[in-house]
Amino acid sequence: MRETFPSSISHDDVLRFRRLLRQKGKDRIDWNVWKYSYRKPKFQAITGTFRFLGFLDSINNVLTPLGRKFVFGNDDRAFLVGLTQSDYFTFYRSLLSDAQSEEKIFDQLSLECGYLREKERRSMFTTFIDFSSQTGLLNIEKGRVTLTPDGRQAIEQHSKVPLWIYELPLFDECRRIERFKALYYETGHPLRDIVKEAFSEIGFEAVNLPDKVSGIPDIKISADAFEAVVETKGENKQIGENDVNQLSKAQSRPEFRNKKLIFVGNAFRLKHPSQRDIAFHEDAVNLAESKEITLLSSLTLLHALQIKWKKKTLDLQLIVKNLSRNGLCPSLV
16 A cells, blocks of 8 residues: 655645755755755655656656656646646546545545555645645535546546556456455455455465354464464454454364464444544453454455565465464554
């Protein structure tokens, strides 16, 4: 997930820096030159924004051709091109068909930038709205966001790939990956099945256990000498002590002795991820620690999958180490 959307900076900040940069007449941006003009966090926010917009080469801090056009050509259209070709494009494209609420756009941004605090995500969203409205791409009225006619033309003209590409069916691999979004919302046997597939995707041997009574695990996973049994549950609310207590009863059954117990919970499953509270109640965490059970949010499992798809491989020994700890498992990798 991305954590690179500009924040703590305004459209006017960027234009002021452009003016000062033009006065210096140089296309290289060095902190030593600017340390008497800006505090370092503001300077980093500005240079990060220039990179985000394609104005600054990320390796040697030299202006790109588009950046030189923006700075020395005094061409505001370059700002518009930079925006439409940036990672904001997904949000602009979603507005081609219809207007959306500001909150829906914020939710989209929240999904893209991952596990950041809401204050940080709100700052990113404020910057997105400021840049987009000031350059004439978007119009915001009564909480509704629409593309302006110029904005629509810019999206069509400056998209890096033809827009019709997005209308084509997903490739098989995309469909395979997309199905793991069920970790956000499923419960019951569908949750059990997608959790089993997620562990397989990470690198475990994973099989469903035979149908059983409530509180007895759903899945068995293994990797080398590590063996664990997994219970899954989706809830519309926080997962509590009683749920964990039911799983602890499996410890008395001979077939589960010497196997790690893991509880995968999908709490607040019908809420957007950015609006969810803590998945496990404090009492549930304390009980899990005392009963040597590991608690794992389905979103944490999904986050590990996203890292795996990006890096191609994961350190399975590290994952086993994290799953072997008692109580809440905040991260697998």
